[in-house]
Structure formats: structure tokens, C-alpha cells
Amino acid sequence: MTSTTTSPGTPVPSARRRWTVLAVCCLSMFVVGLDTTIVNVGLPAIGRGLGAGTRSLEWSVDAYTIVLAGLLISSGALADRFGRRRVFRTGLALFGAASLLCATAGSVGALVAARAVQGIGASMLSPVALAIVVNTMPDPRERARAIGVWASVFGLSMAVGPVTGGALVAGLGWRSLFWVNAPVVAAALVLSAVFVPESRGPRVRRLDAPGQALLTVLVAVWVGVLIEGPRIGWTSPAALAAYGFAALATVGFVRVERRRQEPLMDLRLFRSPVFSGAVLGAVAVFVALNVTLLLNTLYLQHTRGFTALAAGAATLPMALGAAFCAPWSGRLVGRTGPRLPLSVAGGFIMGGGLCLVGLGGHTSLSLLVTAYLLIGIGFGFANAPITNTAVSGLPPARAAVAGAITSTARQIGSALGIALAGGLVAHSTPAGLAQASRPGWILVAACGLLLFLMAHLAPRARR
Secondary structure, eight states, X not given: OOOOOOOTTSOOOOHHHHHHHHHHHHHHHHHHHHHHHTTGGGHHHHXXXXXXXXXXXXXXXXXXXXXXXXXXXXHHHHHHHHOHHHHHHHHHHHHHHHHHHHHTOOSHHHHHHHHHHHHHHHHTTHHHHHHHHHHHOOSHHHHHHHHHHHHHHHHHHHHHHHHHHHHHHHHHOTTHHHHTHHHHHHHHHHHHHHHOOOOXXXXXXXXXXXXXXXXXXXXXXXXXXXXXXXXXXXTSHHHHHHHHHHHHHHHHHHHHHHHOSSOSSOGGGGGSHHHHHHHHHHHHHHHHHXXXXXXXXXXIIIISOOOHHHHHHHTHHHHHHHHHHHHHHHHHHHHHOSHHHHHHHHHHHHXXXXXXXXXXXXXXXXHHHHHHHHHHHHHHHHHHHHHHHHHHTSOGGGHHHHHHHHHHHHHHHHHHHHHHHHHHHTTOOTTTHHHHTHHHHHHHXXXXXXXXXXXXXXXXXXX
């Protein structure tokens, strides 16, 4: 999708108006990011309430992220065609309605279906919000700061999700995890109607239905294999057939996108090492975050006997680290470029993962808290430079496409993280869960190392 619709004669909004629009977009992104992780700490309570096992609970998380990842880019094209504010507000309304369905679900199947509908609504928010922010900020330096704020708010919302979720589950039950969205969505709907201007792309892109179908299928099948693999067997005929089907979908997607004049995902962008590194970094960061959140939830509540509130409170250092470092990272990106904050992010995430490689049933709480703090600091530093790296090296007309692909990568990373972590502990007893989760902490450390190495592909600061 294109990123600018402002003609030379169109007056630039005032600074207050521009930053108000940013605040409205950030509010919507906060609730989307919050919903990605707030459910994690409530999974044991949801399982008890709906009689669901670990595998079904994984689907209740990944149904949201798979649909969100699959539809992000198409939602951006719809916004160009029908109006960004219109699609943005439609996404808010759909997200709010699906949240109510989640809150009233009577079975795990109904919850998974409602979570998928939530993902449809959320897909209309992330790329459209970024396009609105980019369009509203004509000055490149101001735009860089705005993108940093936008990415930081989204990262912060995901970090505070477990703390918020633990408090809600303890005080009001697991259904409150979804009821809480209603007032935020209502406020965002009112504010967007008042402050967010309508805009469209100057040239409407055609919808890529084959590419959209193939992208959704390949993400769903790959993640589904990771979730169901422990149950059906990694070398069973069903698993082998799924591998083949997923490989065919991947090859088909690449061939279709190369031949279309207006592809869903412009694969030529990946010729840039900087852009490819940013996308890979986005996947790595969100794999690390979601592995951490799921393993933390299951370990503290099943192995250590923590309540949901106590498990959420244990992640408070992670939220504080992200809350403090995310705005700092945005400012550093604006002043020095993305290389330094990206290196810092990789180092802290790697350190946090290494702290828990030897996790046991009686690991000291101080070590756990230290690891969560390190991972939170790393996560806080990561989001702004990744987003800035993805969009800064491209023409303004391709910034929104780059942002949409990066957002897709984040959600794919989230889905993969949940599936991988769940697969590690799917058949573990509470006593053996700590040892079974150790490869997960090695994976978190590896993601941090990868991010540290990818920092050297980030562009240097410009004068």
C-alpha cells in the first residue's frame, strides 16, 4: 500500500493535531498488543474453566496470531481502496465485538473461533495505523520519532500483558481478560472519528486473492504442525503429509507473488539485506518473547504452584524493563540510528535466556526475576530500531508495505514461539516441566544472539 496521499496544496496539520493522531493510533495498537500476551497468564484458568488441555490452549493463542499474520497486508490494501480511517474503525468495531464473544465463550472451540475473528479485526489496525502515522508526519525526523513511539507502545503493551492478565484473573476471573477490551475500543472509536483524517492511496492496488490464500495456508499449516506434532508424531503419515503440503504452499506463494504485477508481498524488498535483517530480527524477538511468556506461565503455575496474580507479578520486572527502555530506544534511534539499540537488545535477550538454561524445580526467585528483567530490557530496546530499519531505507511510497511485512513477521514469530514452547512441554508432568523447558531457554538465548549479529546490518546514523 502507498504511504502518502497529501497533495502539495494540502495544509500540514498542526503539531498538536499530528501528535494527537499518533496517540489515537497508539491506543488502538496498545489494545492489540495487550491482547496478544494478556491471555498467556490466564491459560491455566481458561483450561480449568473450559476443560481444555495444553494443545487446545495453544490454539486459543495462535488462532489470533495466525489470522492476524495472514491478513495484515491485505487489510492495508483494503484501506487504500476504501479509506484508511474507515477500515481502521471497522477493525476496531470487529475487534471489540469478537472480544465480547471470547468473554462469553462456553467451549474451547467457541473461544478459538472468536479469537480468530479478533485476529481479523486486529489485522485492520496495525498496518493502517502505521500508514496513518507516516502520512501525518511529513518531516523525516519527526516521522522517525513517531515511528519509534508507535513501535515502543506496541512493544510495551505486549510486555505488560502478563502483569495485567494476572491481576484480572485473580480479581475477576479469566473472562475479564476479554471484557477489558470493551472500554478501550469504545474510546478509540470515538477519538478516531474526531481526530483521525480520512485518506486513501492515490493509486488503488488490486487485491491479490491467490497470494492471500497461500500466505494464510502456509502460516497456518507450519504452525499447526508444530502444535500438533507431539500428538500425531513428527514422522507419522499425517505429519509427513502436512510437511509436503506446507512446502508446496510455500513454493506456490513465491511463484505466484513473482508473477503478479501487484503482489500481496513484494518479494523484491527482500533483496535488501537491511530489510531482510529487520524482518528476521522481528521474528526472532517475538519468538523469544512468546517462548518466555508461555514457559513462564506454565512453570510458575504448574511446577511452583503460583497463582495467576503471583505469576503475573513475577513478570513485573520484564514489564518495567520494557516500559523504561522502549521510549529510550525510540530516542536513541532518532539520535544515533538503530545499530546501538539493536545490539543492546540482542545482548540483554541473550543474557536473559542463558540465565534460565539450567532451570530446575527450585530455581531461586531472584534468578528468575533477573532473567525476566534482562529479557524485558532487551525487548524494550528491540522494537523501535527494527521498525525504523525496515522503513528507513525505502522510498516513502513503500514505507507502509515494509511496515506491514514487519508486522506480519512479528505475528509469525509470536505464533512460532507459542507452538515451539508448547511442543516442548506438551507431555511434561509438573515436576518435569522445568527440565523439558530448558531447550526453550536455549532458543531464547539464540534469538538474542541472532539479533545482536543482525545489528551490524542496520544502517549507520546519518547526519
